[in-house]
Amino acid sequence: xxxxxxxxxxxxxxxxxxxxLRAQNAPLIASFLYRVFVAPNIRVxxxxxxAEMLEDDLFVLRQNAGTDRFPGTALGYLNDWSDNDKGWxxxxxxxxxxxxxxxxxxxxxxxxxxxxxxxxxxxxxxESRLLTLFELLRQMSEGTEADPDIxxxxxxxRRDEIDDEIGRVLSGEVSLLDDTALKDRFxxxxxxxxxxxxxxxxxxHNFRSLDRRVRERIxxxxxxxxxxLEEIMGERDAISSSDQxxxxxxxxxxxxxxxxxxxxxxxxxxxxxLDPIAEMExxxxxxxxxxxxxxxxxxxxxxxxxxxxxxxxxxxxxxxLENRRIMDILHSVESHAVALRDEHPSGGFTYMDETxxxxxLPMEKPLYKAPFKPLLDQVILEEGHSxxxxxxxxxxxxxxxxxxxxxxxxxxxxxxxISLGEVIALNPLRQGLTELxxxxxxxxxxxxxxVDEEEKEKVCWRNEDGAFRSAIMPRIILARSR
Amino acid sequence: MNCAExxxxxxxxxxxxxxxxxxxxxxxIWEDLLRLQGFVRDYVKVLGLELNLDESExxxxxxxxxxxxxxxxxxxxARRQLSYPVSLVLALLRKKLAEFDAGGGDVRLIxxxxxxxxxxxxxxPEGSDDVRLIDKMDSTLNRIADMGFIxxxxxxxxxxxxxxxxxxxxxxxWLSEFDRRLDEYRQRLVEDDE
Numbered sequence: 001x002x003x004x005x006x007x008x009x010x011x012x013x014x015x016x017x018x019x020x021l022r023a024q025n026a027p028l029i030a031s032f033l034y035r036v037f038v039a040p041n042i043r044v045x046x047x048x049x050x051a052e053m054l055e056d057d058l059f060v061l062r063q064n065a066g067t068d069r070f071p072g073t074a075l076g077y078l079n080d081w082s083d084n085d086k087g088w089x090x091x092x093x094x095x096x097x098x099x100x101x102x103x104x105x106x107x108x109x110x111x112x113x114x115x116x117x118x119x120x121x122x123x124x125x126x127e128s129r130l131l132t133l134f135e136l137l138r139q140m141s142e143g144t145e146a147d148p149d150i151x152x153x154x155x156x157x158r159r160d161e162i163d164d165e166i167g168r169v170l171s172g173e174v175s176l177l178d179d180t181a182l183k184d185r186f187x188x189x190x191x192x193x194x195x196x197x198x199x200x201x202x203x204x205h206n207f208r209s210l211d212r213r214v215r216e217r218i219x220x221x222x223x224x225x226x227x228x229l230e231e232i233m234g235e236r237d238a239i240s241s242s243d244q245x246x247x248x249x250x251x252x253x254x255x256x257x258x259x260x261x262x263x264x265x266x267x268x269x270x271x272x273x274l275d276p277i278a279e280m281e282x283x284x285x286x287x288x289x290x291x292x293x294x295x296x297x298x299x300x301x302x303x304x305x306x307x308x309x310x311x312x313x314x315x316x317x318x319x320x321l322e323n324r325r326i327m328d329i330l331h332s333v334e335s336h337a338v339a340l341r342d343e344h345p346s347g348g349f350t351y352m353d354e355t356x357x358x359x360x361l362p363m364e365k366p367l368y369k370a371p372f373k374p375l376l377d378q379v380i381l382e383e384g385h386s387x388x389x390x391x392x393x394x395x396x397x398x399x400x401x402x403x404x405x406x407x408x409x410x411x412x413x414x415x416x417x418i419s420l421g422e423v424i425a426l427n428p429l430r431q432g433l434t435e436l437x438x439x440x441x442x443x444x445x446x447x448x449x450x451v452d453e454e455e456k457e458k459v460c461w462r463n464e465d466g467a468f469r470s471a472i473m474p475r476i477i478l479a480r481s482r
Numbered sequence: 483m484n485c486a487e488x489x490x491x492x493x494x495x496x497x498x499x500x501x502x503x504x505x506x507x508x509x510x511i512w513e514d515l516l517r518l519q520g521f522v523r524d525y526v527k528v529l530g531l532e533l534n535l536d537e538s539e540x541x542x543x544x545x546x547x548x549x550x551x552x553x554x555x556x557x558x559x560a561r562r563q564l565s566y567p568v569s570l571v572l573a574l575l576r577k578k579l580a581e582f583d584a585g586g587g588d589v590r591l592i593x594x595x596x597x598x599x600x601x602x603x604x605x606x607p608e609g610s611d612d613v614r615l616i617d618k619m620d621s622t623l624n625r626i627a628d629m630g631f632i633x634x635x636x637x638x639x640x641x642x643x644x645x646x647x648x649x650x651x652x653x654x655x656w657l658s659e660f661d662r663r664l665d666e667y668r669q670r671l672v673e674d675d676e
Contacts, residue, residue, distance in 0.1 A: 093590050093643075096506060098635035215584050306589070313538045314583055322654055323580050329657040330577045336664035337570055337605045344606075345667050348563025350660050352572075352651060355543050355630050356501045357531060357558035406613050413612055 016087035016107035017114075028070065029081065029088065032057050034112050037104045041197060041285070041292045043299050047100045051075050067453050076449060078102065106202040113198055125184025132188070179276040186277050193289045200296040204303045206244055211307045215314060240308060248304070252297055255290070264290040397431050399438040408442065408478055417479040421457030429461035436461075436471060448479040490514045491521055498522070498533070498544050502630060502647055505540030515542055530555055534650060541647045562629075567602075567622045569660055572631065574601050575644050576652040591644040592635070595619065598642070 012018050020026060036045065036053055054074035062070060072080070082091035088108045091100050104112075145151055168175070177185070240249065254260060268287055271277055285292070313319065407427045411418050420443055429435045436459060443449055455475035463469055494515045497503050505512040515522065515535070523533050526544055535542040546559040564572070578601065582591045593601075599612070599619050606615060623642060626632050631648040635641040 092588060093592050095589060098637060098641075098643075100638075212585060218584075309538075310583075310589060323583070325654045326576065326580055326657060329654060329661050330573060330580075333570075333573050333657065333661050333664060334605075336661065336668060339668060340664065340671075341605055342607045343671060345566040347565070349566040349663060350564045350569040350656075351561050352564055352629075352656065353545060354560050354562060355647065355651070357499055357529075357544055358560050359499050406616075409616070410611075410613050 016105060017111040019086065020088055020108060020111045021115075025070070028057070028061065030112060030115055033088070033104060033108060034116075038109070038112055038198070041296065043103055043201075043296065044094065044101050045103075046097075047075070047078065047102065050102055051078060054078065071450050071452065073444065073449070076447075079447065104201060106205045109198045109201050113195075121187070123183070123187075125180075125187050127181065128185040128188045182274065182276050183280060186271065186280065186282070189271075190282065190286065193286070193293075197289070197292055197296055200300050203244060203248060204300050207300070207304055207307055210242060210244075211311060214311060218314070218320065240304065245304065248297075248300065252301060255294060255297060261290065261294075397434050399431060399435055401438055401442060404435070404439055405442055408446070412478065412480045415480075417477050419457060420473075420476040420478060421459055423478070424459050429459070432461050432463060432469065433471070440473070440476075443476050443478060446478050450477045450479070451475070452477065491518055491525065494518055494522055495525060498526075498542065502541055502543045512540070512542075529558055531558060536650065539646045539649070541650075543647070543650070565625075567618065568625050570605060571598070571602060571619075571622050571626060572648070572652050573657060573660060575626075575632070576648055576657070579644055579646070579648060589646075593642055593644065595623070595640045595642070598623065 012022075020029060023029060032054060035057075036042065036050065051074040054077060058070050058074060058077075078089065079091075080086060082089040082102065087105055089102045090105050091102055093099075094101055142151070142154060145154070240246075268290070272282065272287055408418075408423055411423050411426060420439060424436070424439065452475040456472050457475050458470055458472055460468065460470040494503075494511055497508065497511055498515075503511055503515065516537070519533070519535065526533060527547070530547050531544045532547050533542065534545050544559070546557050549555065578593065579591055582588075595616070599615055602619065603615070606618075623632060627634060627642070630645065631651070632642045632644050635643060
């Protein structure tokens with residue numbers, strides 16, 4: 001893929017990472033997402049937690065930058081950032097909970113890594129990377145050498161080198177890494193360790209798109225059933241046998257062993273306690289970076305297992321054929337239904353069994369139980385105040401919130417956006433302040449809402465006793481969609 | 483069967499008589515059910531019921547055994563009449579689920595009420611105003627929720643989850659029956675017009 005003009009033009013328009021960099025609020029978005037997802041290595045956050053953290057950030061920012069700088073609500077921002085046209089957050093419902101959860105998309109992670117790279121490093125080490133490259137080349141050429149004579153010669157050469165070194169050490173000649181070499185290596189270790197961590201999101205993302213591609217192929221299949229089965233058998237383990245799947249598995253097997261974990265822990269402890277390294281003030285989290293890898297890997301592992309299982313279910317021969325038949329019938333159902341749009345059949349039209357036998361248990365009602373009467377003694381009764389206004393207790397009003405949201409929706413049918421003041425002007429308040437508060441509450445939950453603190457709106461209504469009342473409030477604009 | 487097994491059999495059959503058993507909701511009962519499948523099947527056969535168990539989807543329920551013609555036993559599983567809008571929305575939700583499964587990625591199909599309104603819009607008279615359509619959908623969705631094919635999310639009243647058990651009820655057989663009735667109804671309309 002070249003970085004030619006057209007490719008870049010396309011990326012600029014469509015790639016979420018570039019969109020993030022171009023966004024008006026990029027500093028807010030990037031700093032917030034970095035703080036909550038990347039720095040602590042977290043992969044899933046519930047909507048309420050994330051919104052609360054964002055609300056805190058917004059509060060601080062508004063105090064410094066003025067209240068009009070960030071007009072949206074935290075929830076509004078989160079939904080906006082996870083919309084398809086932004087694609088910075090992935091919003092999903094994990095099983096077993098009704099609350100949406102969020103994770104970064106790989107594109108966002110890329111943008112954050114790039115932003116981080118803009119901050120200058122103290123020094124750029126080159127030696128350790130050259131050695132790493134050399135080592136990789138050695139592994140590749142040795143690992144593909146089938147001629148045993150050459151392999152043995154290579155191994156003998158290395159053994160001679162080791163023998164030499166043993167001899168030197170025994171004679172008291174211990175060669176040590178100097179401080180520069182040490183820092184150089186450590187810096188490279190930190191870079192790769194973090195890159196590995198951020199790659200996991202991409203790994204998961206790729207698994208998901210692989211899964212989607214396989215399903216698309218199957219859904220669009222129009223060959224014979226035999227050919228499909230052959231195809232299906234080949235695809236059963238499409239995910240785990242892909243290059244990425246196999247590499248991930250190898251990584252996982254390597255990291256999973258107990259002895260390996262202990263080895264990593266002791267190495268890390270030793271290295272981090274060296275003076276030159278301690279002077280670099282590495283992040284404290286590095287000490288447990290291998291656990292972070294493990295956690296991230298486990299997350300990816302679970303994703304792969306889940307996708308593979310679902311894919312198998314989807315490929316289940318019978319389910320697949322049933323799905324195709326269903327789609328055919330539905331096609332016909334839809335064309336009938338469109339033709340009948342103005343003349344819907346009335347009354348019962350189809351039959352369906354219930355999902356369980358009907359068990360009526362009229363006697364299951366609990367019997368009367370005498371209510372529990374607390375007995376209070378040793379309480380000193382005090383004289384009550386009789387100057388309270390009891391009317392408050394008797395004048396409770398019930399607000400029909402659904403009716404209010406219907407009012408808003410009805411007004412939005414004829415225009416793209418409307419302010420709350422206009423909605424109320426068109427649908428006069430009948431229950432005064434209580435109703436106004438209910439409107440404000442509904443507005444705060446409205447999916448597309450902007451509050452303009454600069455502009456004020458006046459709302460008027462009549463009290464039950466006919467007295468005129470009015471309230472001044474910021475202009476709240478409700479929109480049908482973005 | 484020993485005592486312990488009779489004990490577990492009760493703890494499986496009773497919940498099944500009361501409603502659908504989901505693996506995610508009642509893992510303990512689910513485990514017993516898998517172990518005692520054969521016993522459960524024999525036991526409910528006496529009542530004219532059969533066990534429908536989908537291990538990969540993780541749900542199980544009791545249905546009526548298909549009667550031979552002329553057999554005249556009362557059914558324990560009631561058969562309900564569904565209005566046209568309810569039938570149509572069920573069919574469309576089933577379609578959404580099929581498309582969703584073909585898209586991959588997630589197990590849970592979650593839709594907003596607005597998604598449902600958009601989904602049915604072209605099947606309702608043109609110019610029917612949104613407010614009425616939304617009210618209509620609300621009552622239709624309530625009916626479908628009562629049947630157990632969707633559930634409203636807690637704390638997000640505007641969102642519904644399509645439960646995968648819909649696949650067992652809105653199957654090819656039910657859909658072709660629905661299609662046949664639609665076809666007949668249209669024929670009748672044409673004849674009435676002539």
